[in-house]
Amino acid sequence: MLRSCLRLLVVLLxxxxxxxxxDGSADMERGVAMxxxxxxxxxxxxxxxxxxxxxxxxxxMLNLGLVHDRMGGHEAEAMAxxxxxxxxxxxxxxxxxxxxxIAELDTALDVRIQHLLEVARRILGELNAPRDKAAVLSAMxxxxxxxGDIPAxxxxxxxxxxxxxxxxxxxxxxxxxxxxxxxxPGARAEAERAEAEAVxxxxxxxxxxxxxxxxxxxxxxxxxxxxxxxDEASYARSRVVVLMARRGMVGGALALADKLxxxxxxxAKALALAAISTAAVRGGDAGxxxxxxxxxxxxxxxxxxxxxxxxxxxxxxxARCVSFPDTxxxxxxxxxxxPSGRARFLRDLAAARGDAGQAAVFRWVAVAHDIGGGESxxxxxxxxxxxxxxxxxxxxxxxAAAATAAQALAKVREAGP
Amino acid sequence: xxxxxxRLVALILLLAGWSVAGLASPADYEWSWASYTPSxxxxxxxxxxxxxxxxxTDRRGLSNDFFLAMQQHVAADLSNLFTRVxxxxxxxxxxxxxxxxxxxxxxxxxxxxxDTASGKAVATLARPSPRLLRAVALNLRDxxxxxxxxxxxxxxxxxxxxxxxxxxxxxxx
Numbered sequence: 001m002l003r004s005c006l007r008l009l010v011v012l013l014x015x016x017x018x019x020x021x022x023d024g025s026a027d028m029e030r031g032v033a034m035x036x037x038x039x040x041x042x043x044x045x046x047x048x049x050x051x052x053x054x055x056x057x058x059x060x061m062l063n064l065g066l067v068h069d070r071m072g073g074h075e076a077e078a079m080a081x082x083x084x085x086x087x088x089x090x091x092x093x094x095x096x097x098x099x100x101x102i103a104e105l106d107t108a109l110d111v112r113i114q115h116l117l118e119v120a121r122r123i124l125g126e127l128n129a130p131r132d133k134a135a136v137l138s139a140m141x142x143x144x145x146x147x148g149d150i151p152a153x154x155x156x157x158x159x160x161x162x163x164x165x166x167x168x169x170x171x172x173x174x175x176x177x178x179x180x181x182x183x184x185p186g187a188r189a190e191a192e193r194a195e196a197e198a199v200x201x202x203x204x205x206x207x208x209x210x211x212x213x214x215x216x217x218x219x220x221x222x223x224x225x226x227x228x229x230x231d232e233a234s235y236a237r238s239r240v241v242v243l244m245a246r247r248g249m250v251g252g253a254l255a256l257a258d259k260l261x262x263x264x265x266x267x268a269k270a271l272a273l274a275a276i277s278t279a280a281v282r283g284g285d286a287g288x289x290x291x292x293x294x295x296x297x298x299x300x301x302x303x304x305x306x307x308x309x310x311x312x313x314x315x316x317x318x319a320r321c322v323s324f325p326d327t328x329x330x331x332x333x334x335x336x337x338x339p340s341g342r343a344r345f346l347r348d349l350a351a352a353r354g355d356a357g358q359a360a361v362f363r364w365v366a367v368a369h370d371i372g373g374g375e376s377x378x379x380x381x382x383x384x385x386x387x388x389x390x391x392x393x394x395x396x397x398x399x400a401a402a403a404t405a406a407q408a409l410a411k412v413r414e415a416g417p
Numbered sequence: 418x419x420x421x422x423x424r425l426v427a428l429i430l431l432l433a434g435w436s437v438a439g440l441a442s443p444a445d446y447e448w449s450w451a452s453y454t455p456s457x458x459x460x461x462x463x464x465x466x467x468x469x470x471x472x473x474t475d476r477r478g479l480s481n482d483f484f485l486a487m488q489q490h491v492a493a494d495l496s497n498l499f500t501r502v503x504x505x506x507x508x509x510x511x512x513x514x515x516x517x518x519x520x521x522x523x524x525x526x527x528x529x530x531x532d533t534a535s536g537k538a539v540a541t542l543a544r545p546s547p548r549l550l551r552a553v554a555l556n557l558r559d560x561x562x563x564x565x566x567x568x569x570x571x572x573x574x575x576x577x578x579x580x581x582x583x584x585x586x587x588x589x590x
Contacts, residue, residue, distance in 0.1 A: 094444075142584060169581045202586075210587060242590060315590075400584075
């Protein structure tokens, strides 16, 4: 297995360009030199820089996939970058080999998740305190729920000892998994079992967004009313508004966006209004689009710098490009410093312009960046971390890593064939 | 659990004392602060604590030196109670007391006690009740019973905190 991976890597590295176009060529060359010496973190830095300079360059995407592949514990990111490469260069000579490698990585990550859960189960056997056992079981339930295996999560819940308390996040994750399958009544009933307000609201937010993704906007509105914490309500309401707007339901989206508190959460309000602006312009109502855009930019100016603002900014600039088609894409990109925001901007702009091919490329780039925020699931690195922790914390850390990896794998699988 | 609760009670007691000064009007501020007598608990808690002063809005003419002095005063008081007071910004504290002080027509003192291991607030003091403040000002010992009831209320109001971190959403955007 290892030998075949190395052979593929050699083949793929041989395909790397030694010269490239545009301003990122020097970084590409440095990245290739580092990769040939096995200096993966340095190679990653240079390839990221090259990709930032040349966002459409397929070779930079391939190289990012290769580096993540070789670093270990980053299979999902590697798969997403390889997918981006295939979308950007569908006729590439090495596309068959890359597809094989994606399939291998998918299997490897699935196996790793099972290994992590096995380690968590062994740690569980060493714990005595009911609360510790419940916490580890809850994290393990999350991993199964993220993988869509609800029966496995339910069987773990039955192992929670008396006095351990409810496995709150595990229950919330099961509710979210039910919602992703479209079983909304079951998901709501599951979420109601969570006692902690923050956990219940998290689960309700997941359910409302899943309902909106399946065009059940009436159900989503009812679920939004069941969310009792401000952060979760802002998150869910803004996403439901965006999904409504993308369906062209501008009036309904505006009514729902009115309930967003722009003073308390300016980024969520800006995000919602930007999506409404784009939808209004595409629907032929330039006046309403301009009005929503002006309001989105006003809220954006007040939003604190964080990932939520970065996303809202990307969508606001998309709305600006749609309202004013002569806006320079390079100038718009220059406003976006954060890679994930840049990818989402390019994805949504391509979609708004009807360029399905480009939208697919940047959908994968956005997935890669999204997954990149998670921790590595590399077992040897995790073992180093857990050595310094108590058994209970170790169990939670390992099971949570399994849940993160399962979520990343699910994101890649759900993002497209 | 009892030991943690007693640490918490002691911490809140001290912070309530700090709040006595906080609720005074700006004109009376120096006087109120000067009249505040640091508590002198008999038992030293085997834990280290650090304090951090957050943004102070609308200082109403009070100088930076004043706020620095207030911070040092609280730190000196805490050193009577805890085995170690860790300078702000340095690692090694078991608890972090994050204080903020704002003006919104009247003084709005607020303090959070953060367990540095979990990074979570274990208690919050926001505008303690006048009866509590009076009790603290008059007799620290009598305040203990009131504080205990306040803590019980806080615990009851707060949802059980799960040991796991909050997972990220499966954001469709």
